[in-house]
Amino acid sequence: MTTVLPTRPVPATADRILDATERLLARFGYNKTTVDDIATEAGVSKRTIYLHFAGKEEVALASIDRVVGRVTDQLRKIARTDAHPTDRVLDMLVARILGRFDSVRSYHQSLEDMFRSLRPTYLARRQRYFDAEAEVFAQVLEEGRRTRAFAITDPLAVAHDLLVATNGLLPYSLSPAEFGRRAEVAARASRIAGLLLDGLRRR
Amino acid sequence: MTTVLPTRPVPATADRILDATERLLARFGYNKTTVDDIATEAGVSKRTIYLHFAGKEEVALASIDRVVGRVTDQLRKIARTDAHPTDRVLDMLVARILGRFDSVRSYHQSLEDMFRSLRPTYLARRQRYFDAEAEVFAQVLEEGRRTRAFAITDPLAVAHDLLVATNGLLPYSLSPAEFGRRAEVAARASRIAGLLLDGLRRR
Numbered sequence: 001m002t003t004v005l006p007t008r009p010v011p012a013t014a015d016r017i018l019d020a021t022e023r024l025l026a027r028f029g030y031n032k033t034t035v036d037d038i039a040t041e042a043g044v045s046k047r048t049i050y051l052h053f054a055g056k057e058e059v060a061l062a063s064i065d066r067v068v069g070r071v072t073d074q075l076r077k078i079a080r081t082d083a084h085p086t087d088r089v090l091d092m093l094v095a096r097i098l099g100r101f102d103s104v105r106s107y108h109q110s111l112e113d114m115f116r117s118l119r120p121t122y123l124a125r126r127q128r129y130f131d132a133e134a135e136v137f138a139q140v141l142e143e144g145r146r147t148r149a150f151a152i153t154d155p156l157a158v159a160h161d162l163l164v165a166t167n168g169l170l171p172y173s174l175s176p177a178e179f180g181r182r183a184e185v186a187a188r189a190s191r192i193a194g195l196l197l198d199g200l201r202r203r
Numbered sequence: 204m205t206t207v208l209p210t211r212p213v214p215a216t217a218d219r220i221l222d223a224t225e226r227l228l229a230r231f232g233y234n235k236t237t238v239d240d241i242a243t244e245a246g247v248s249k250r251t252i253y254l255h256f257a258g259k260e261e262v263a264l265a266s267i268d269r270v271v272g273r274v275t276d277q278l279r280k281i282a283r284t285d286a287h288p289t290d291r292v293l294d295m296l297v298a299r300i301l302g303r304f305d306s307v308r309s310y311h312q313s314l315e316d317m318f319r320s321l322r323p324t325y326l327a328r329r330q331r332y333f334d335a336e337a338e339v340f341a342q343v344l345e346e347g348r349r350t351r352a353f354a355i356t357d358p359l360a361v362a363h364d365l366l367v368a369t370n371g372l373l374p375y376s377l378s379p380a381e382f383g384r385r386a387e388v389a390a391r392a393s394r395i396a397g398l399l400l401d402g403l404r405r406r
Contacts, residue, residue: 116319116322117319119318120315157394160391161391161395161398164372165395165398166368172376173371173376174326175326175330176323177327188364188367191360192364196402199397199398199399
């Protein structure tokens with residue numbers, strides 16, 4: 001008998017540690033949160049934290065990984081629907097912005113000191129996020145290319161262009177003031193996505 | 204007799220201080236540069252620096268202001284040409300990316316610690332940059348709206364959308380690795396601008 005393994009096994013303990021981290025980020029911010037605090041909040045020993053993560057920086061990065069992982073799962077769901085490729089790509093572009101926005105909104109103030117402390121590591125790491133997202137977009141773009149909905153030749157390159165064209169609305173690029181204006185971010189994401197998709201459309 | 208004043212008078216001393224700052228940023232980075240270093244490099248007294256700027260942070264921000272000010276002047280030049288509005292907006296979008304890229308390329312490594320140290324102040328300040336750029340874009344967009352080159356109703360709102368859609372390529376959003384690949388940044392800026400402009404075009 002074979003056991004079917006989940007594709008992305010996340011040990012419950014790691015998730016509990018990350019949940020605790022997000023709560024502490026919301027309450028105290030990144031700089032004032034210690035590994036001790038995280039252990040207490042998660043109800044695990046400090047040793048358990050270090051079994052899962054190299055340190056506070058790694059916990060914070062893993063929490064960003066988890067946010068982006070969930071958003072990417074959401075994109076896969078939209079990609080699998082049978083809506084028109086144009087509508088799927090539109091929805092996916094808005095979802096990648098609002099999914100992140102909503103996930104971090106409760107602790108967006110603490111993103112400030114987190115991004116300040118982690119900037120170089122974060123910038124290097126996020127290429128992986130974009131690669132994973134681009135793969136999902138490329139599938140739908142390829143489908144639209146085949147059905148002649150889109151006048152494109154290289155779906156993966158176009159996927160990366162679409163990501164860069166919406167990256168200006170990622171949490172990393174928003175000021176605390178902009179985090180207060182969800183409706184504006186949503187409207188802007190939608191309008192930019194609309195322009196891009198009009199650009200892709202075969203005429 | 205009236206004296207014609209330049210529209211944006213910049214005292215020569217301030218410019219010398221900023222030139223010196225850029226050289227020191229390239230050599231030592233932001234964190235390791237002191238106001239004393241800047242004074243020595245610029246050949247002025249420390250007191251002179253403080254006559255022009257509140258401190259090191261203000262000098263650094265003024266140096267970003269100057270880069271963006273020059274880029275915005277460049278956009279005004281393109282906006283005044285008699286090329287087709289579509290071509291002008293395309294050129295302006297690429298120019299706002301490459302103008303910044305080329306200005307800071309020699310000290311892009313030191314942008315890392317500068318952006319880390321200045322992040323909240325920088326994010327708040329850059330809204331002013333975008334407002335000034337948007338005004339220039341809006342003029343050309345309005346012209347294209349009148350001549351029916353663009354199917355748009357609100358040129359200023361569209362101008363801001365175009366900026367956000369290319370902000371993912373600003374120095375602030377690039378990793379050191381990406382700074383090594385100018386041709387790639389240029390090609391991406393051009394492709395994104397092309398998609399956006401196809402989206403604006405009346406069909």
